[in-house]
Amino acid sequence: MRIGVIGLGSMGMGVALSLVxxxxxxxxxxxxxxxxxxxxAAGGHAAADPAAAAEGARLVILMVVNQAQVEAVLYGPKGAIGALVAGAVVMLSSTVPAQFTEALAARLAETGHLLLDAPVSGGAAKARDGQLTIMSSGSAEAYAIADPVLTAVAATVYRLGDRPGIGSTVKTVNQLLAGVHIAAAAEAMALGTRAGADPRQLYEVISNSAGGSWMFQNRVPHMLDGDFTPLSSVEIFVKDLGLVLDTGRSLRFPLPIAAAAHQQFLAAAASGHGGEDDAAVVKVYEGLAGITVARPKE
Known part of the structure; x- marks a missing residue:
């Protein structure tokens, strides 16, 4: 099947390579x-713009950052919508508000296209290995076309319903937890370091104790190595936790823990670390306490 992938960041590139x-x-x-x-170089084809990526494709995957970019790559100059064949599927894998996803599905239906709401989780490594988790929702017709793609890029595909927007809602909850866990991991490692614990030993113990989490085990090594090459950046969680809080406001639902984590990512971004890996939120604590969590490996 001919597939367009719009957005070749760490996740989008992994998805594209898995499909190749x-x-x-x-x-x-x-x-x-x-x-x-x-x-x-890996066997794919170059598309000069979103329209070129969509030309002749039965399915186009959007792996851009936010709803403004989704709007631009679909409906902006050289947008994909004008090149999509009738009945083609737009697989929306960006983290965006559920209300936006629902409205987009209605707009696409007017031009004879289908939307599969399909946010992803798992990180860059799992994207390259075709082992992502996908939280999806959409029509049976959209799934029928997308099934070979889902099989190629994901280890687990959750089918959450036939209405676009449900997948985006579940991804919003996931990002609440992911952001809170990263900020909490940074806080915990900085506290232990400030109190005199060896950071690498602390990481080992917590990784094998009840206080550990997937994010703790995945992100703390970045802190210990002092390697903040962005796989997912601080700015991503400024955006995603902002989306979480916007969702809470729309539902009149309080989210104090998410709000506290959001403030820490905002502080990291304001300190000049917005483009670094999201684990760089630890630098907020390091600066306050006058410590360094990083410890070179022996």
Whole structure:
């Protein structure tokens, strides 16, 4: 199947490469020429813009950052919508508000296209291995077209209903937990370091104790190595936890713990770390306490 992938960041590139490995014809579009070149080197095809990525495709995957970018790559100049064939599926894998997803499904239906609400989780490594978790919702017709794609990129696909928007709601809850866990991991590691515990030993103990979490085990090594090469950036969680809080406000639902985590990511971004890996939220605590969690490996 010919598939367009719009957005070749750490997650989008992994998805595109998994599809190439599965034998699909993949056209990739990204604002960064180097990302497109990397896909071509792996057997994919270059698309100069979103419209070119969508040309002739039965399915287009959107892996961009936010709803403004979704709007731009679909309906902006050289947007994908004008090139999509009738009956094609837009697989929306960006983290966006559920209300936006629902409205987008209605807009796409007016032009004879289908929406599969399909946010993803698992990180860049699992994206490259085709082992993502997908929280999806959409019509039977959309799933019928998307099934080979879902099989190629995911280890687990949750089918949450036939209405787009449910998948985005579940992803919002996931991001609440993910952001809180990263901020809490940074706080815990900084506290232990300030109190005199060896950070690497602390990581080992907590990883094998009740206080551990997937995010603790995944992100604390970045802190210990002092390696903040962005896999998922601080700014992503400024955005995603902001989305969580917006959702809470719309439902008149208090989210004090998410709000506290959001403030820590905002503090990290305001301190100049917005483009670094989200584990760089630990630098807020390091600066306050005059410590460094990083410990070189022996």
């Amino acid at each position: 490995k599965a034998g699909h014809e993949v056209a990739g579009s990204d604002v960064r020429a180097a990302a497109v070149e990397s896909l071509v």
